[in-house]
Amino acid sequence: MTLTWQTDGQTWFLLPPQPRAVIHFLGGAFVGSAPQFFYSRLLEELARMGMAVVATPYTTDIDHAQLAFKAAQSLHRSLQSKGLMGLPLFGLGHSLGGKLQILSCLALPSLGSQRRGNIFLAYSNAGLERALPVLQALAQAWPQQQLSTLWRMWMGSSSPPVNLWLEFEPSPAETNRLIEEQYPVRNNLLVEFQQDDIDDIPLLYQQLRRKYGGYTEWQRLEGDHLTPLGFSYPFRVGGEFSPIDAFAQFFYQDLLAPNQRMIRSIQAWLAAQLA
Structure with a gap:
């Protein structure tokens, strides 16, 4: 399935013909300003499985609460304008984007309570x-x-x-309190990477297990904090496809192998949630 990125000037979309559900995506600090570029491989694979992708870019700032509120507003407008309101809704966030997903669920509680689940990749609640x-x-x-x-x-x-x-607003301690007291999403997938020593996945897992019992899944995969980043396949097979191109293609695929395994894990979890 070939899909083309669309934008309304504020948000980026990948819209399959008959979407099964909606993925709202928020990237990490700085790279979250261009999700259609830095996360194209991940988001395009999700769209190919029938997920409507709504990717909200943002400019990194220390006021995380305001960033999350704007993201929630943008998501609500997008769901309305694209006719996606009735579909199951999932959140997906990388690093700081995971914290912003949590805060966005609280910023618009009516929309946060509608989420079927959230996915956290290398979640960070660093000070x-x-x-x-x-x-x-x-x-x-x-x-x-x-x-x-x-x-x-x-x-x-x-x-x-x-x-x-x-300090960031809210601070790590305040964010932890909000999770304990107000976070409304029961189903969660937490993805930790083996070579990542700066995420906060273990603490988030403990918080969500205390709050919702066995509804939270924690996966530990090969990779590091930047594994979720990945660009779309850049090589085109044509009449001038040389041995050098073939080697570059092989190297590219090997380099992104952890990214691909992560994508397959996310797809499997989403398929189970929608079954």
């Missing part, structure tokens, strides 16, 4: 000191005006937050 050590160090040494200029260069924000060096 600012652990997530952005470089900016943390600069904040202690540089005048605020210079730091603001750096923030605009890196984040694309015209009005950087005054207290950049304090």
Whole structure:
């Protein structure tokens, strides 16, 4: 099945002819600004299994609550405008995108409660000191005006937050409290990668097990924190397909083998949820 990315200027879509369900996707910090590019392999594979993909880009900021609220609003508009409101809804987030998925379920509770399930890839609920050590160090040494200029260069924000060096909003501790008290989604898939030492999957698993018992599945796969990233297959077989092209294709497929195994695991979990 060949599908073409569409956009309304704010959100990116992959829409199969007769979708079985909807996947709302939020990528990681920085790369989440272009999900149709950095996560094209994953999202296009999900679309080929009949999932309507709604990918919301965002500009990284320390106000995670506001990012999540905007993502939830964007999802609601997209479901309405694309005629997808009646379909089963799943959330999918990588790294910071996982935290934003949790917060977006709380930002619009009526929409969050409709979710059939959420998928967390290398989930991160890191504090600012652990997530952005470089900016943390600069904040202690540089005048605020210079730091603001750096923030605009890196984040694309015209009005950087005054207290950049304090903490994300909500903080890791506050996010954990919200999960314990308000998170409404019972079915969850947590994907941890063996070479990833910066995720927060184990703690999230404990929280969700306490809250919802055996409805949470934890998978530990080969790969690292960047395994969810993957571009669409770039080689075209034609009359000039050379031995060098063949070698490059083999190397490319081997490099993305962990990404492909992750995709197959996600597809299997989704198929079970929709059975």
